[in-house]
Amino acid sequence: MLTPAIDIENETGQAVLQEAGQGAGNVSVTSTDVVERSAGPERSDYAGLLEIASNLGKGDFPGTIVVIRKAVEAKLSGGERAMLRNAIKSATELPVDVIKAVENDALNYHPEYGCLNSADDVTAAFLKLLSAIYHIVLWTEGRFYSYVHGNAGAPYYEAHTYDELKADILGAFVGMPCVQSERDRKEVANRICAACAREDYFADAPAGINLGNGFLRQNAVLGNVELLPHAPENKARFLLDVRYDPDARAPTFLSGLRRLLGGDGRKVRVVLQFMACILFGSMPARDRVRTVMVLYGPPRSGKSTLIELMSRFVPAHARASVPPEQWSQEYQRAMLCGVRLNTVTELSSAGRAISGAVFKQIASREPVVARQIYGKPFTFTPQAAHVFGCNELPKLSETNDSLERRFIVVTFAESLGREEVDPDFLERVWEEAPGIINLLVEEARAMHRDGAFTLPDDHEEQVVQMQHGPDPAAQVARLWVEAASDERITSRELQAALRAAGRRLGLDTTDWSSASHMRKVADLLKARYRVTRHMVDGAPFYKGIRFRDGFAVLTADEMNAGEAAGEVEGL
Incomplete structure (x- = not known):
């Protein structure tokens, strides 16, 4: 445990001074005297401070404090400070423990927050620092989140990992012994997390998408949308750098999607519906657990192109790529925390069959336990939509209907010819992003009204093959x-x-x-x-x-x- 701070300005400090001086209460030397004696550039180095220390009077506690603080400010080495302590002890006859306590105070002294000699001191100082930078800070789902009001560049809750928090603590108090050890930083980080804990803070986040010109919120009752100002109440965790334009259209995107899906209207519609769920972070009432879309078809049929387009509507820090066979691993599950979209462009048919209670929990958006590497277990509620591409259908280990309710299977009938592949398709389509958003808004309204997805005609047949071959x-x-x-x-x-x-x-x-x-x-x-x-x-x-x-x-x-x-x- 670190030595308690000694403050010469309070009564306790005066008592220590009296005791350390062994009756030298009449010593007339003050900290001002020492400052004056040490003034000038020639007295700011080790030799000058050593001379001053050697001339301190018996019991000169205030002078000791000033000399040691100036030694720390001058960044003397540990060996030089040891020689200085010996000179002070010989001159003042103060106990070694008192001199070391003064040095510890000086090393842990912060010009704004004072002496930081304990985890409580550092925690309080770091929380003050955070409050000066951010308007809201909180710890939830194994992440530290911060929000700045009126920040046009990042009007959302930015996530920071536990390791990043520890690194920030070290950076804020660089060179101070109180945070140099991993153990001390973990102790402070744990106290900060406990002080800022807001369990399930994002569980009631409204359905919507944070756009460049506001938060496009979906009305939970009517299903329509409205553009609101950026605000912490939206509980957005990312920003899509696209502006909402209700008059925008997307003809290139729509014709390209129809071509990829062979003109099948039900397939086109369910893809748009699922993209709307990705955009707004919500699912239709009767299909709340149908969060996994499988794009199945031969190579070069457009599956990867569609997945990449979906991914563009979610920034990289809100995406993941965790295949379902890894969902049973707690470290891999942690990668899904705070994620809006999880994609795997090539789901391996040679992998293990999709199975287990954990898969159902994650797909159904039920709370699960996860763990960061070297971190403590934590509970979070998955919010990701999952899109998997495959040339062969994945296998399901269960043959009842419980797994079928988690899936949407969209088949791609045939490969595109090389002459049909447009290398600039994605870039041309992304120019229509505001129009695509309007298409998705319309599908979101329809899903709110119907309460379910429009499943493809062959969806159930494909799921049966996944279960039985x-x-x-x-x-x-x-x-x-x-x-x-x-x-x-x-x-x-x-x-x-x-x-x-x-x-x-x-x-x-x-x-x-x-x-x-x-x-x-x-x-x-x-x-x-x-x-x-x-x-x-x-x-x-x-x-x-x-x-x-x-x-x-x-x-x-x-x-x-x-x-x-x-x-x-x-x-």
């Missing part, structure tokens, strides 16, 4: 049939549906085992719809289900063509 039994049980209490599907119809589904998946159904596929589809139907096999006049059927629109026709065509296998005994 190219499995016709899973396709039929999940996609081809639906619950219907007074209807039935015969086993022969199911066999025909399985063969039709297998061909749609590109499988050779000529010599496969109908029995194995029928057993699997029967188990899936029982688990999903609680239906079991019945028999009437020797014909087995499953009561309580029917084919969905479109799939009944496919099944009938399969049966009429005579391609369905015969009924399997016992199924």
